[in-house]
Amino acid sequence: MMTNSKVADKSVRPGAVLSSYPSLRGRAVFVTGGATGIGAAIVGAFAAQGAKVAFIDVAEAAAARLAQELAEAGHTPPWWRVCDVRDIAALQAAVTEAGAALGDFAALVNNVASDDRHTLESVTPAYYDERMAINERPAFFAIQAVVPGMRRLGFGSVINLGSTGWQTKGGAYPCYAIAKSSVNGLTRGLATALGKDRIRINTVSPGWVMTERQIALWLDAEGERELQRNQCLPDRLQPGDIARMVLFLASDDAAMCTAQEFKVDAGWS
Numbered sequence: 585m586m587t588n589s590k591v592a593d594k595s596v597r598p599g600a601v602l603s604s605y606p607s608l609r610g611r612a613v614f615v616t617g618g619a620t621g622i623g624a625a626i627v628g629a630f631a632a633q634g635a636k637v638a639f640i641d642v643a644e645a646a647a648a649r650l651a652q653e654l655a656e657a658g659h660t661p662p663w664w665r666v667c668d669v670r671d672i673a674a675l676q677a678a679v680t681e682a683g684a685a686l687g688d689f690a691a692l693v694n695n696v697a698s699d700d701r702h703t704l705e706s707v708t709p710a711y712y713d714e715r716m717a718i719n720e721r722p723a724f725f726a727i728q729a730v731v732p733g734m735r736r737l738g739f740g741s742v743i744n745l746g747s748t749g750w751q752t753k754g755g756a757y758p759c760y761a762i763a764k765s766s767v768n769g770l771t772r773g774l775a776t777a778l779g780k781d782r783i784r785i786n787t788v789s790p791g792w793v794m795t796e797r798q799i800a801l802w803l804d805a806e807g808e809r810e811l812q813r814n815q816c817l818p819d820r821l822q823p824g825d826i827a828r829m830v831l832f833l834a835s836d837d838a839a840m841c842t843a844q845e846f847k848v849d850a851g852w853s
């Protein structure tokens with residue numbers, strides 16, 4: 585499985601035997617925020633399954649690097665564009681353009697987010713709206729854009745990235761917590777309407793995942809102690825651990841899974 589760096593994927597642990605999904609081969613998949621972190625692992629994981637991947641991100645250099653690494657690894661190069669998801673028209677235009685290039689999307693992964701820290705006192709109405717514009721609103725409108733294609737296909741899988749952070753009362757980002765807690769509402773609120781057309785929708789909620797950004801910005805000695813205290817499993821969660829749950833939910837193996845939250849948190853919550 586690819587990540588966005590040349591560093592070996594630490595989610596592939598010694599002795600592990602991983603699944604592959606023939607049903608994903610040749611399928612078109614759209615990922616938001618796919619240039620770095622968990623999104624990049626998801627993009628790489630789908631590419632390694634032979635899927636046709638499209639992704640958008642604001643991080644242009646990282647996106648270009650990921651596309652090049654995937655091509656060098658022998659995978660079909662992903663379709664990608666610089667797109668700020670706060671601009672819903674641009675997000676929906678990217679879905680349309682990518683769909684014209686790759687075909688109707690069989691899977692959508694709503695991954696984009698920003699967990700910047702803030703306090704109750706510091707938040708202005710403008711900052712609040714901006715947090716929602718990244719962490720809450722894009723998923724709904726990305727779904728709106730892909731569903732007509734899924735209806736044409738006769739099936740589809742929408743995977744919304746939630747979080748266990750608000751569930752374990754992580755307190756450093758109340759607006760992010762509000763937005764992330766709404767992901768289960770999005771999943772459950774659309775599951776019945778989409779299910780009639782065999783379009784499945786699920787939440788994948790990661791625990792604390794050791795992306796380069798998390799390690800650089802937030803992981804300190806107290807964080808290490810917290811991980812040790814709260815996780816049931818000793819290993820650190822890696823982006824690839826989340827990507828593998830996403831692959832399963834996108835595949836035909838998950839044909840009867842919808843409206844649910846799947847946690848990948850090493851047992852913390």
Ligand SMILES: NC(=O)c1ccc[n+]([C@@H]2O[C@H](COP(=O)([O-])OP(=O)(O)OC[C@H]3O[C@@H](n4cnc5c(N)ncnc54)[C@H](O)[C@@H]3O)[C@@H](O)[C@H]2O)c1
Binds near residue numbers: 618694
């Ligand atoms: N890393 C964790 O520990 C963790 C824990 C719980 C949940 N999650 C969830 O998993 C998902 C991925 O997490 P991550 O840690 O890789 O996130 P991240 O913040 O590291 O990366 C998200 C990606 O989105 C991009 N992005 C940010 N703002 C954007 C914008 N306005 N328009 C377009 N792209 C933008 C970034 O450039 C980045 O590539 C998120 O939904 C997050 O909430 C992560």
